[in-house]
Amino acid sequence: MFGHFSYIITVFLMVAGLFIIIARGNLIKKLVGLSIFQTSVYLLYIVPGKLVGGTAPIISPQYTVYSNPLPHVLILTAIVVGVATLALGLALAVRIREAYGTIEEDEILARDHVVVAASHEEPV
């Protein structure tokens, strides 16, 4: 049970993030959920790469146990991707706020429907 402690945390974060994305209608809160979801994957990679008592893989007579550096490198890349996604998502939220005056999903949908209904009433 406790041997898999880190995986339980990872999966909890993963599911919590996904739940927020699906359950919340606020565009910013959705992005928060997406970030949590992506962060859980960082844990999934990094935790198995770390050994208790392990050091960075530098050859030295003092150390014999090394942590695997590759997952850390991969996750550095994934963090950059995550930051870019979040930045782009927030930028889109700002633009949506400017265009619609709201960042609530249901209100945005309602406003689009009003426009569609109005354009149908115009004589063609």
Next chain:
Amino acid sequence: MSLAQHLPALQVVLPLISAPLAVLLRRGAVAFAIVTAAAWTAFAIAIALWLQVAADGAISYHIGNWQPPWGIEYRIDRLNSFVLVLVSGIAAVVLPYSRASVEREIPRESHYLFYAMLGLCFTGLLGITITGDAFNLFVFLEISSLSTYVLIALGRDRRALTASYQYLIMGSIGATFIVIAIGLLYLMTGTLNLADMATKLAAIKSTRPVLAALAFFTVGVSLKAAIFPLHQWLPNAYTYAPSAVTALVAATATKVTLYALIRFYFTIFGESMVFKSLPLPEIMLVLSLFAMLVANFVAIFQTNLKRLFAYSSVGQIGYITLGLSFDSVHGLAASIMHLVNHGIAKGGIFLLIGAIVATLTTRQGMPPAPTFDRLAGLAKQMPLTCFGIVIGGFSLIGVPGTAGFITKWHLILAAIEKDQWWLVGAILISSLLAVTYVWRFVEVAYFRAPPAGSAPRGEATYALLIPAYVLIAATIWFGIDTSFTVDTALDAAQLLMHNSR
């Protein structure tokens, strides 16, 4: 080493460099010239690689001379050289077109950003296709996706923003699922090199983490490739994006993710694990049928021409997954050839719709949506454009003499080979649905009177028509001379099935 040996790296590096150069130089015309030159060079390199692979077999290129499985390997075989030609070819056609189209659809000050994003987008797509490293594949996937979100948000309608946001959320979930799958595979095998991973997975095939990886990968790719029922982002994204972007994304983005699916199923997980021990072919078959019938049916009732063909794309992706579900050389070959056959037809159609939109746009005005009430009687004013759309539509239906027919023919052969005669009926019904939605366009454009009081409109400019007609002509060409598509697809399918365990 001579330059020719570095073609695999140049294939990705040249478009990748063109994007920051376009941003640095800031002038719309200069940015356009740089990215277009990169796209054409990439197309030439892709053809050279295709010829080389056809003659001498697979190429393995070691980035920075680090030996695989430690370094990143680019691996080009029959399958991905074929997809490389598609992606770079579409990019080479869309870029010259985008100049005239972007003038009318995007504010002048952000032109250079548009070209930079276009460059990054096809860099990412080429990278996904060429790489032999699992994590590298994810990075390129995100490069192409993030630039696609930006490109879609550049549409002038405000719904482009919400479409882009929706795509960003669903696309990022899909990409994260793919990383989870790659992470699980890495945990189990300790390698990221696809070929090395495949040999190490053979011993631990049905352990639970590997099965979980398969599940995560399948769902992630289904989100990215808009496989029914995970296609919700696609209609809005295609409808509200700028015309040139719709054409590029519709013709390449979903195809490349489907390529990744084929690659992982057959090369990594192995055909026996995916198709023999799991009910995946049955699930895939049912979902493909739903896509072919439901999406094509929904397409009939659309009033916006772009949205109509967007739903038709979901249906056409159904043909590709149907071919996969057969788990035979013929079925797989039909899927692979449909990547190209559908890509060029749909690319041509969206380019021509873009030509209509550009012609209807007044100077500095908002580009109007191509709804059917605006298109009435259009064939008299824009005969070439409308005729091109009809030819492209024939390919979607599968009329003999067009590329679409070749795919349908091989799909039907594969179905008969499996003694699934009822599937022949299902393919015919979905073709009839395609006839119906193409006929809706024909009826409106050819037989209806133009709306009273509308200004007479001329034919689209040649800058828009010529690139579109290159793709439409390719649709006819590949319907008659099938040596490129069918031979490559059959070869690739045989190699995949043969090497798969």
